[in-house]
Amino acid sequence: MTDETRVREMIAHVWDMPYGAAHIAAAEEAMRHADALGSADLAFHARMAATPAYQHGGEPAKAFVTFSWCLSEYDKDPGRHKAEDAELLLWYFKYVISSLTKFPEVPLDRTYEVLDDMQRRYTIGGHSLHAVYQYRWVVAHHLGDDAAADEWYAKWCAAPRDENSDCAGCDPTSKVAHLVSRGRFEEAVALGEPVLAGRLGCREQPQSILSELMVPYVRTGRLEEARDAHRRAYRAVRGMLASMGDINQHIYFCGVTGNEVRGLELIERHLDWLDRAPTPLTAMYFAAASGLVLRRLAEAGHGDVTLRRAAGEVTVAALAAELAAQARGLAARFDERNRTGHQSRRVEEWLTAEPIVERLPLTATARSLTSPASTEPEPVEPEPVEVEVPDGISMEELLDRIEQGYRTGDERTAFGLVRAFEERFADEKLTDEQAARRADYLAAAAANERGDLAEAERQWTEAVRLYADLGHEDRKHTARGRLGLTICELGRQDEGLPMTEDAAAYLLTQGAPHLRASAAHRLAGALLRGQRPDEALAALDVAAEYAPDSPNPYTVFAVALSRAQCLGMLGRVGESVTAARQAHEGFARLDHRPGRAAAAWAMGLGLEMTGDADGAVAAFDDAIAHVADPRARADARRHRARLLANTPRAAEVIDDLIELVALAEERAPLGARPGSRSDLASAQLRFDLAVAYRHAGRLLDAAEIAEEAVPALDAAERPDLADRCRYLLASIYREMGETDGALAMFDQLAVNLDGFDNAPARGQMHEEAAEILYRLDRDAEAATRFVTAAETFRACGLAIDEARTRRMSALSLRWAGDPDAAVARLAEADAVLAAVDSDEPPARWERAMLGYDGARVLLGADRLDDALARLDGVAARFRSIDAYAEALQAELFAGELLLRQGRAAEAEAQLRPVLAAAPTGSDLSQNAAWLLCEALEARGRSEEAQRIREEYGLND
Incomplete structure (x- = not known):
């Protein structure tokens, strides 16, 4: 390959590259090599390729130089240039x-000179002045000359479109900007919506018009x-420096729609771009939009929140x-340059703007400045039961009725x-x-109806003292057991146990038989609170033995529920589920809602652990x-949600x-944005929500x-979960067609999954990235x-995977x-699979x-005979594993090769059976x-x- 051919290939590569820093670097490299060869032709074409690279890569000032040089070179001898060169130069004027x-x-006169030159060349070439009028409007709009802008807008709309006009998305985008500047918002929407409904192939659309x-x-x-x-x-512009003007609009939008928190995230993400903004005008409006958002944050009391920048x-x-x-x-x-006050007025309007909507x-999880600090639900007390009490009832009779309610499990009546x-x-x-x-009865009501353990402790302490003075041993020890359990629940196990x-x-040993089950059950509760589950389980065995003697019909099932909880603590999950199911069935049969809910919760946890x-x-x-x-209820919803997030029922x-995510978000201070959040539970909820959204x-x-979720999981120091979330995100990007994002995520995962143990997963990341490139x-x-x-894959002995990727x-x-090279690589795959x-x-x-x-590879190498021989037996192999469609495709290919x-x-003989069998x-x-x-034929x-x-239907 000659040096000239190599430079031509470099220039061709520049035209094919996506916009950005690498594109500019490649363009400058091509210019250097072209200049080194001393070829005016190559130097011209390298600069023609560099001009859009600079314009769309965020360095438009450099495009002034390459454009002027190319225009001068063209004018020296138009005859030695192709028609496409003249067409591109006309386009570059814009x-x-x-x-x-x-x-x-840049003096304003210089801009008008270029405009006049553009119009002269368009007129000489017989082109429509549609694009000329548009860019005269651009200048008038920039100056704030409303009369001139209206005049040029009218001419622009009236002139016929031609090959020099902006595309079907970009042309209306500028017209929308004009209508917005005049407050003609309904017309702007009416103009834009048909454009969005059509097909837009320009790299700048539909994001610019949106x-x-x-x-x-x-x-x-x-x-x-x-x-x-x-x-x-x-999403489309966030990684493109050249689109910083669009990003300014998004920050401003956040500032006028009550989304200052979102605006703060955008400012921090792009703040370091300000020092390398494509143009001073872009920098000015970034500063104005950001100033608006930051002012509103400071006025809301968040002026001390810090942002990170270089x-x-x-x-x-x-x-x-x-x-x-x-x-x-x-x-x-x-x-000063424009000799107007328009830009200062516009900047002041942006800086002082107030929300259009509150x-x-x-x-769905977006946070606002006015969100409450916490929306955590508070427990609600059940409506008190109204009971009828005869007018002439004595204290003794009423106390007996209370005792009967407690003894038989009708606690709500007892409370009333x-x-x-x-x-x-x-x-x-x-x-x-x-x-x-x-x-005694007041203590039970305080503990079990209102959850006031301190009052329950005070009342049971008094009951124990009085029962002891009266010599009522059964009542004294029953109250003392309840008092001890209450003290354990208050965190004083050494005293209460x-x-x-x-x-x-x-x-x-000495109490009435009907009191024994509850006594053993209370002991188990106290032991569990002391983290002694083995002893608690032994106490529950005793409670289960005496439970049938209890006048309370719920005792058997309450003991079973406690047993389920104890077995769960011991890791005996299968037995825990069995006990929880027994409790659940019993409580459901007796229509005891609190017991049924608690048993269902325990059963759900166990079943979740068993897969x-x-x-x-169903249990949750x-x-x-x-x-x-x-x-x-929120806990149950969370577990249920995490189970269903990865299923076809995800929408539920x-x-x-x-x-749950919004609740976690509101708890965090404003400055704790996702990249610095260390709350693992919050990060996991975001991951679960992302899974549910995808499904x-x-x-x-x-x-x-x-x-x-990704930076939050990183901040929580859970790299395993963070990488799972990265893989999810890569898959989502791929499905959305955001292939650059998907490739970047697979690249990051390949780096993260370092080490021999992760080799299969690392190989998978490389393969999935390769499939996207393919x-x-x-x-x-x-x-x-x-x-x-x-x-x-070879390094970890996965031969079939290695053969597939080769x-x-x-x-x-x-x-x-x-x-x-393709045939040589095919031989490598053959050798791997042969072993x-x-x-x-x-x-x-x-x-x-x-x-x-x-x-297919051999066909590409023009080795038809070898390709046909390669297909021998392929269809039979596919059919041996029920891959019938693939078998037909192989037979179709064989027919094509024969033809x-x-x-x-x-x-013909090969193709007729295929046609007969094809759907x-x-x-x-x-x-x-x-x-x-x-x-x-x-x-x-x-x-x-x-x-x-x-x-x-082949004739169609």
Whole structure:
């Protein structure tokens, strides 16, 4: 290859590259090599390629130089240039005029000179002045000359479009900007929406027109459309320095829609771009939009929140003042150049803007400045039971009825009777026995109805003292056991456990039989709170033995529930589920809602641990339906949501997860944005919500929440979960068509999964990245990446995976136009698979695919005979593992190769069975019919071929 050929290839590569820093670097490298050769032709074409690279890569000032040089070279001798060169130069005038207005150091007269030259060349060439009028409007709009802008806008709209006009998306985008500047928001929306409904192939669309339409959508009450426009457009421009102007609009949008918190995230993400903004005008509006958001944050009391930037941390209040001053300073420079005050007025309007709407949530979990500090649900007390108490009832009779309620498990009636006793006999003098019983019953109500353990401790202490003075041993030890358990629940196990043990020892040996089950049950509770589950389980065995003697019908099932909880602590999950199910069935049969909810919760946890997701979901559903405490219900919803997030029922739990994520978000201080959040539970909830969104088909929502979850999981120091979330995000990006994001994520995962133990996963990341490159027709890159995957699989002994990725590398090289390398790589795959001693389905599949794709590779090398021989037996291998469609495809390919070899009769015999077996209307059917017609034509049977074409619709 000569030096000249190599430089021409470099220039061609520049034209094919995506915009950005690498694009500019490649363009400058091509210019250096062209200049080194001393070739005026190569120097011209290198600079023609560099001009759009600079314009769209964020360095438009450099495009002034390359454009001027190329224009001068063209004018020296137009005859030695191609027509395409003249056409591109006419197009580049638009770049230059638009950019000239954005540098205050460029005299305005210079811009008008370039405009006049543009119009002269368009007129001489017989072109429409549509683009000229548009860019005269650009200048008038920049100056704030409304009359001139209106005049040029009218001419622009009236002039016919031609090949020099901006594309079908960009032209209306500028027109929307004009209408917005005049407050004609309904017209702006009406102009933009048909554009969005059509097909847009420009790299700048639809994100640019969506960015322009955000504010008109809000002004016209189309809030859903505004939200969607922001979310879609910002994703497209967030990584492009050249699109910083669009990013400015998104920050401003956040400032006027009550999304200052979101705006703060955008400012911090792009703040370091300010020092390398594409133009001073871009920098000015970034400073103005950011100044607006930061001012509103400071006014809301968040001026001390810090932001991170390359120069160090800075507070919101300090940065607000700094950027406002920068924006005003730049505006003054533009107005001095322009001899107007327009840019200063515009900057002041942005800096002092107030919200158009009070609140426009951009996502379901979006945070606002006015959100409450916490929305955690508080437990609710059940409605008190109203009980009828006869007018003439005595204190003794009423105390007996209370005792009967407690003894039989009708606690709510007992609580109502306790209230009635307090109301009716508050002023009566009580005997010591009545006072003891009253204290006992008041303690139970305090503990079990209101959760007031301190009051329960006080009352039971009094009851124990009075019962002891009266010599009522059963009552004393029962109250003392309850007191001990209460003290354990208050965290004083060393004090409470001995009380409960002593009380249980007495009641289990000397107490009435009906008291023994409860005594052993209380002891188990105290032991569990002391983290002594083995002893607690022994106590529960005793409680279960005496439970049938209890007058309380719920005792048997309460003991079973405690047993389930104890077994769970001991890791005996299967037994725990059995005990919880027994409790659940009993409580459900007796219609005891609190017990049923608690048992369902315990059963759900156990089933979740055993991998029975369906059973766990059903259990949590039952708990949610019967629990009274909102916090307990939230716990059940969280577990249920995490189980369903990765299933076809994901849509059912999105709202639950949103509430839980929002609650976690509101708890965090404003400065603790996702990248610095260390709350693992919060990060996991975001991951779960992202999973649910993806399975519900809401990919944009899934991507946004997963992007929050990754840095949060990193901050929580859970690299395993963070990488799982990265893999999820890579998959989402791939499904959304955001292939650059997917490739970057797979690259990061390949680095993170370092080490031999992770080699299979690392190989998978390389392979999935290669598949994306393959689908993008970046075949040479794909071939290299497939080999990287193959070498990784080889290192960990995964021969079939290695063979597959080497096969795909060979196929990629075939499409990259390197048939010799493709055949060599195919031989590597053959050698790997030949050493595999297995006839299992995966090995059969790979042998069949290696035969089929190998034939494709050999066809690319013009080795038709070898390709056909390679297909021998492939269809049979596919059928041996029930891959019938692939078998037909292999037979179709064999028919095509026979036809290419001029063996029409054999091709016909090969293709007829394929056509007969192919599903009607499928691509396979259409291709088989088409090839069969070709075979028939080759055999002189045109009428038969025509009938097949008509039958299969091939004439259309």
